């Protein structure tokens with residue numbers, strides 16, 4: 001639409017000019033369409049420097065408007081894609097944790113703890129964000145563990161434990177089928193969250209920084225939370241015992257740098273614990 005007599009136009013709202021002191025004289029307006037031909041916005045230019053807008057101006061603007069619409073549409077789509085990945089990850093993780101009768105808030109807390117550790121460790125914002133949503137998937141491989149073993153109260157026999165351990169590889173196999181960023185990260189987390197700094201973990205028995213930082217962080221976040229919660233095989237530990245264990249396992253089970261960060265930022269951890277308690281189900 002070309003409007004060269006804006007002030008007299010029936011659609012013109014003079015309020016903005018009145019408030020700002022700006023004087024709108026001429027205007028060109030082009031609708032912006034997405035790939036489904038739905039209008040997602042309007043491309044507008046105001047006050048041509050000299051003279052009034054012409055059909056040639058309009059053609060140029062239509063080109064600019066269609067490029068902008070494409071860019072905007074792609075950005076909206078990318079954002080939706082990101083949201084969908086996040087939601088899928090959350091729902092899948094919750095499905096698994098429900099089956100092992102762990103509370104949905106376990107995965108929320110693990111996500112939040114991982115975020116704190118990633119940020120304080122110095123990972124960039126992108127990686128921190130990715131890990132926050134990937135770490136709750138650590139136990140997705142438990143889908144493949146029989147109920148009788150998964151939910152057995154009390155200690156596992158050696159054989160049962162061997163079967164339990166397969167959940168790391170299973171999770172990796174499920175998730176590594178995807179090339180998507182968050183799911184790729186989740187595959188690493190599933191594979192390496194039971195590795196130990198001293199090389200005595202499973203399934204690979206790798207040690208130190210051979211273990212991906214995503215795996216090392218999730219290990220700390222997961223154990224910190226698991227010890228502090230009731231499970232089918234044990235009661236929640238008091239905080240001082242949990243901290244004593246981390247002190248003992250510093251440089252053994254866990255990356256010593258991450259244990260230091262846990263102690264340094266304990267306040268933030270406890271804040272998360274208070275926010276996502278197991279008593280009330282928080283649906284967000």
Ligand SMILES: [Fe+2]
Nearest residue numbers: 138139193194
């Ligand atoms: Fe696990």
Ligand SMILES: [Fe+2]
Nearest residue numbers: 138139222226
């Ligand atoms: Fe867990």
